[in-house]
Amino acid sequence: MTAHTPPSQPRVPNWMLVVLMAMYTGFAIPVSIVALVQSLFFGVVIVVVLAYFWTQIPAMLLGRNAPMAEAVGEVVPQMPALAPTGNASFDAYRAELIDRLERERTDFDTFVTRLRASKDKSEFDRFMDARANRGAA
Structure with a gap:
């Protein structure tokens, strides 16, 4: 940086x-x-x-x-890299949680980008319906 x-x-x-x-x-x-x-x-x-x-x-x-x-x-000094704690189960949980949060962040960024790109109400309604159907499946 x-x-x-x-x-x-x-x-x-x-x-x-x-x-x-x-x-x-x-x-x-x-x-x-x-x-x-x-x-x-x-x-x-x-x-x-x-x-x-x-x-x-x-x-x-x-x-x-x-x-x-x-x-x-x-x-402000940058946060040090996440080093292993010595507790294998915690390290696995932390890695899985960080991966899940990064996926959710990517999904949310994609959602916001598509939401901003919606040009009119009907397109917005189709988008929200498709999102609701995808989430329910």
Whole structure:
């Protein structure tokens, strides 16, 4: 998940990214509370603006147009590979469960893709009927 950083913009160290995000949080929360107490309308506007900039901080600091999850993924260590626990039955159960969840996720993604592709109500109804018949069989 290594992203290419343009050479023209220096990369901010991970520890600095974490510190700057913590400082922003320490600023944004009190400002939001005070703004909401003073005026509900302006408080909501300020909360929305601060929330928007919260999602943009990592991209700005890393010098690219990165979504929040990708930028935070570079700071937070990735989960280690699932190593065997020594309990064969648990390892088999875990492997089967992970495989089943991945199949269900694939099926769900396919379902959502087909659902979004439905152009009109009759096509949608045919699709749902076919899905219900397939599930009942």
